[in-house]
Amino acid sequence: MFELEIKHCPTIIYRPIRPSDLQVLELIHASLFPVRYDIDFFLNVVNGLGIVSWGAVDVSRSDGHIDELIGFVTTRINAVKESEIQNLLRYDTTRNDQTLVYILTLGVVEQYRNLGIASSLVREVIKYASSISSCRAVYLHVIAYNLPAIHFYQKMLFKLVRRLSKFYYINGYHYDAFLFVYYVNGGQSPCSMREVLAAVAAYLRGLLSILAGKIWNGDCKKRSRWSRCKETNSHLVAQNKRIPYSDTAIC
Numbered sequence: 001m002f003e004l005e006i007k008h009c010p011t012i013i014y015r016p017i018r019p020s021d022l023q024v025l026e027l028i029h030a031s032l033f034p035v036r037y038d039i040d041f042f043l044n045v046v047n048g049l050g051i052v053s054w055g056a057v058d059v060s061r062s063d064g065h066i067d068e069l070i071g072f073v074t075t076r077i078n079a080v081k082e083s084e085i086q087n088l089l090r091y092d093t094t095r096n097d098q099t100l101v102y103i104l105t106l107g108v109v110e111q112y113r114n115l116g117i118a119s120s121l122v123r124e125v126i127k128y129a130s131s132i133s134s135c136r137a138v139y140l141h142v143i144a145y146n147l148p149a150i151h152f153y154q155k156m157l158f159k160l161v162r163r164l165s166k167f168y169y170i171n172g173y174h175y176d177a178f179l180f181v182y183y184v185n186g187g188q189s190p191c192s193m194r195e196v197l198a199a200v201a202a203y204l205r206g207l208l209s210i211l212a213g214k215i216w217n218g219d220c221k222k223r224s225r226w227s228r229c230k231e232t233n234s235h236l237v238a239q240n241k242r243i244p245y246s247d248t249a250i251c
């Protein structure tokens, strides 16, 4: 189906997915994902039934398959009120028409990776979500061991908002998932009072630690070499403890 190696400089075009893509779409999903999608999913994708998708093709392929998918992204619109991230959003709670774009699947065949194709596909999704005035965010789940995808979404400035324990059940095993969100149209929730207090506390601890370090440095000159080393170590430990605390602040 695909060239084993691409020896040319590809010219990638992005287009909607259509009925003629059905077979290739199924094949790529089967080769990229550990879960099997049923035929209804693919029929809905290629016919645009409740699913909005984009495909990537290489129009400079030497084997003539210039209209064959080499990458795709599939999405669905979900209602904010029925979503698991409604408490992470800024939206008008009196309105029922607020929406989100959920990324169902994203993939690029191996030979075409690291060329920026997934980035372009996800940028299409973000552009689409931003163009819907009721839309507040794009979100998705990634299985916790999929490091390339995790790096990818972080690079695309998606925010990792939650780790969901045992979210996936695949072939008799449970796997955690990470929930990523990209806010659009002012969808980012303001900080809660708890988060503001946590940030202030982390800042004050940092300040205290610097002051303590300065006092210590002055005092240090009067002490023996052994006692200086010992105390310096404990100061470092205190600083390190601060790092995970400030990292866990949500906003």
Ligand SMILES: CC(C)(COP(=O)(O)OP(=O)(O)OC[C@H]1O[C@@H](n2cnc3c(N)ncnc32)[C@H](O)[C@@H]1OP(=O)(O)O)[C@@H](O)C(=O)NCCC(=O)NCCS
Pocket: 032, 104, 105, 106, 107, 108, 109, 112, 113, 114, 115, 116, 117, 118, 119, 120, 142, 146, 147, 148, 149, 151, 152, 153, 155
């Ligand atoms: C994840 C995936 C879609 C990335 O596609 P891609 O077209 O290669 O991605 P891009 O070229 O746009 O990569 C952009 C960034 O993602 C990150 N990235 C992509 N592949 C990576 C890898 N193998 N390891 C670490 N980071 C990676 C990098 O930060 C990269 O930016 P850089 O090249 O400037 O370092 C692709 O690896 C894939 O199809 N994987 C299998 C299916 C899958 O896991 N889908 C996602 C879950 S639904």
